[in-house]
Amino acid sequence: MKMKGRRLVSVALVFAVMMLCPLLDAKERKGANLKITNKDGGRLEGELIAVKPGSLLLLSGGGSDVSADIAGIDTIIIVKKSKVATGLLIGGGVGAAFGVIAGIVSPGFTSRGVAALEGAGVFGGGGAAVGGLTGLIISQPKTIKIGGMDESRTKAALEKLRKQARVPDFK
Numbered sequence: 001m002k003m004k005g006r007r008l009v010s011v012a013l014v015f016a017v018m019m020l021c022p023l024l025d026a027k028e029r030k031g032a033n034l035k036i037t038n039k040d041g042g043r044l045e046g047e048l049i050a051v052k053p054g055s056l057l058l059l060s061g062g063g064s065d066v067s068a069d070i071a072g073i074d075t076i077i078i079v080k081k082s083k084v085a086t087g088l089l090i091g092g093g094v095g096a097a098f099g100v101i102a103g104i105v106s107p108g109f110t111s112r113g114v115a116a117l118e119g120a121g122v123f124g125g126g127g128a129a130v131g132g133l134t135g136l137i138i139s140q141p142k143t144i145k146i147g148g149m150d151e152s153r154t155k156a157a158l159e160k161l162r163k164q165a166r167v168p169d170f171k
Contacts, residue, residue: 091131
């Protein structure tokens with residue numbers, strides 16, 4: 001019975017490690033996706049390539065470069081990729097692994113295998129809920145209201161934005 005429990009724990013740990021592996025992929029640096037609203041009502045969308053002294057350089061969906069004059073920008077929205085599915089998977093996997101371990105080590109009237117499955121279901125569901133909610137919170141877009149800011153606050157906001165550009169050290 002002890003060997004069966006250890007095998008179940010090792011399988012749960014291998015499963016948890018496999019769930020985390022996609023997060024370790026090395027990828028080319030991409031800039032943040034922006035939606036810009038100009039003071040005149042015009043809109044621009046694209047990937048942030050660089051923050052220049054007087055403008056933002058974007059790569060539009062059509063593959064062309066577009067420059068947005070900072071003086072004419074009213075609002076910048078940083079659109080983030082949804083992390084809900086990733087949060088659900090990681091939270092559910094980690095919760096299930098902890099549930100299996102808790103089910104195996106807890107004294108009870110049922111067999112350890114049944115207790116491990118029950119623990120995996122309960123803790124996995126709770127972990128998935130927490131992970132999904134965390135992914136939802138992390139994925140919320142950030143809005144920067146440039147229009148009406150004084151020059152020092154605008155520079156500070158653009159410096160933070162520079163870190164999210166494809167070419168962050170462009171001067």
